[in-house]
Amino acid sequence: MQRRNVTLKLYPNAARAARLEAWTRLHCELYNAALEERVVAWRKAGKSISDFDQQNILPQIKADRPEFVELGSHALQQTLRRPDRAFQSFFRRVKAGQTPGFRRFKAGKWFSGFAYPDPAGWKLMQHGGRGATLRIGSGDTALSVRARGLHRFGDQAKPNDITLTRKGGGWFVSVTLRVPDAACARERTADxxxxxxxxxxxxxxxxxxxxxxxxxxxxxxxxxxxxxxxxxxxxxxxxxxxxxxxxxxxxxxxxxxxxxxxxxxxxxxxxxxxxxxxxxxxxxxxxxxxxxxxxxxxxxxxxxxxxxxxxxxxxxxxxxxxxxxxxxxxxxxxxxxxxxxxxxxxxxxxxxxxxxxxxxxxxxxxxxxxxxxxxxxxxxxxxxxxxxxxxxxxxxxxxxxxxxxxxxxxxxxxxxxxxxxxxxxxxx
Known part of the structure; x- marks a missing residue:
């Protein structure tokens, strides 16, 4: 089993695009809060905070801020992993003798997007040809967006995780597929x-x-x-x-x-x-x-x-x-x-x-x-x-x-x- 990546373009209407923007701003707010907590804890107490410590506070955050509930626990956990990986990369470069810039807070308009690290919380439905529908969430708060794109692996490919990004005024979803080895093979026409x-x-x-x-x-x-x-x-x-x-x-x-x-x-x-x-x-x-x-x-x-x-x-x-x-x-x-x-x-x-x-x-x-x-x-x-x-x-x-x-x-x-x-x- 191998992994391949395919990118689909999303076509949300004005209401769905505004909702995606609001979700992105909430993920940006969570990212900046996690980054600030790590910096303050180290400066004041010399204590390092892991992403597991921050993920354990998510239930309390969702109780105090109900708007975070519809984002999904797995997507919020993935956002909290981003500052952790950023600091790991920062210290690895410092140990290697490089001079990387310290992690910075991100503005909402420059925050690229958010991700779902596993098949839970979303569903991608292919309608034949290049048409598809991406459904995020469940119940009355679920968000369905039309998508367009096609890959060469057919029905044998199973979606594993997705990353939603906005670029150039448009929205895109990058899907990681789990593909059998036989479906990945390419036929050679000459030698x-x-x-x-x-x-x-x-x-x-x-x-x-x-x-x-x-x-x-x-x-x-x-x-x-x-x-x-x-x-x-x-x-x-x-x-x-x-x-x-x-x-x-x-x-x-x-x-x-x-x-x-x-x-x-x-x-x-x-x-x-x-x-x-x-x-x-x-x-x-x-x-x-x-x-x-x-x-x-x-x-x-x-x-x-x-x-x-x-x-x-x-x-x-x-x-x-x-x-x-x-x-x-x-x-x-x-x-x-x-x-x-x-x-x-x-x-x-x-x-x-x-x-x-x-x-x-x-x-x-x-x-x-x-x-x-x-x-x-x-x-x-x-x-x-x-x-x-x-x-x-x-x-x-x-x-x-x-x-x-x-x-x-x-x-x-x-x-x-x-x-x-x-x-x-x-x-x-």
Whole structure:
């Protein structure tokens, strides 16, 4: 049994939306009260309060505040677990030598939503196709909201928990499903072996064949986004028009995010369905999109150009592509090979003679001075990671050291660390 997540959009009318807003404000009030109790108890008495201690006070809270009764005990308990997990994360980072910010109180308008951690207190009824109804609570106080969404697991998937969130002026419910292994499996339509290199000019370049173009969602919407931001800058903060334009900007960003996620989902699905072996390199978008501003003592160079490059890197969605490929490859029985970028250096290494020749980002064609091999830069990188995948198919984790016979002028290379998903079908 595995767990999968599906998000459905809710369509409440004005009365139901106001009720959801009221419930969210009550959950926010409970969260802030629990956070304040923990802070005051530590400052005054040096005492730590656990979430179990706070959950034991819920019956008294519901007796004093009857409006909390219809929220459900399990949802209230889940809200009380949030500050506990937040403090655990805070102290873990402090022990690791980091400098995280202390937990803050949340405003009602920024409180994301609430959750039901088990199947009690709610029911999701699918009506066939994409239509559904979410029922929260029971009896006369129950709240029914129309929903829209669909998953590929059919009737075998059983809902386990839900999280209601508001985003961009709309309401969404994220449902965790318990799915049998057989229902998770994906059918593979081909057994190709491909290496790919993610990039900006083309979203994905393969060792052979046409690339996948980069849609550049953010660049297309930049003029519209800039116009909305200029209009909002002319309005008085806190006014109705200022808030209305802020909601418009948020909806524009949500639209870009939805199109990006839809594109990456479809692209990764096609890749794992067509490939028995899929090789690429490990990417760290957080490091790749680091600012070039520098410090006052050592200011950076070409800061605006690097800012534009960072925007394109984040817009391409590389950070979500690898996790999607990982779990989809396991479901389809595809071997996913992630080469260690620092050790393999696919952008600098020649796929023909395996020599490393440094290049800048402006060098889009690779002309090897050692063997004369000429190939487009990204295509060469895709071929390098594919060769690395073949060399390590019998000895996972050996990386670039697994080349059977080092070529002339090639030094011994350190052991590479690669990460692979378990293959359910033999790879030859």
């Amino acid at each position: 190709m072996r491909r290496g790919l290199d993610f990039g900006i000019n083309d979203w994905a370049t393969f060792d052979e064949g046409p690339p996948i173009a980069n849609p550049r969602w953010v660049r297309e919407e930049l003029p519209r986004l800039a116009a909305l931001q200029r209009q909002r800058a002319r309005k008085r903060k806190g006014s109705v028009r200022h808030k209305r334009l802020g909601h418009g900007i948020a909806r524009l960003h949500d639209g870009i995010s939805n199109r990006r996620r839809d594109f990456v989902h479809k692209a990764t699905t096609r890749l794992v369905q067509q490939c028995a072996v899929l090789a690429t390199e490990q990417l760290t978008p957080k490091t790749m999109s680091r600012s070039a501003k520098g410090t006052a003592e050592t200011p950076g160079r070409r800061v605006r150009q690097k800012a534009g490059l960072n925007r394109e890197i984040l817009s391409a969605g590389f950070g979500m592509a690898h996790p999607m490929l990982a779990y989809k490859a396991e479901e389809a029985g595809t071997r996913l090979h992630l080469s260690n970028t620092r050790q393999l250096k696919p952008s600098q290494r020649c796929a023909a003679c395996w020599e490393i020749v440094p290049k800048t980002l402006a060098d889009r064609m690779r002309v090897c001075p050692h063997c004369g091999h000429v190939m487009q830069r990204d295509q060469n990188s895709a071929l390098v990671v594919l060769i690395d995948a073949f060399n390590t198919q019998d000895t996972p984790g050996t990386g670039v050291a697994a080349r059977p016979k080092p070529l002339p002028r090639q030094r011994g290379k350190s052991r590479s660390v690669t990460r692979e998903t378990p293959a359910t079908t033999p790879c030859v």
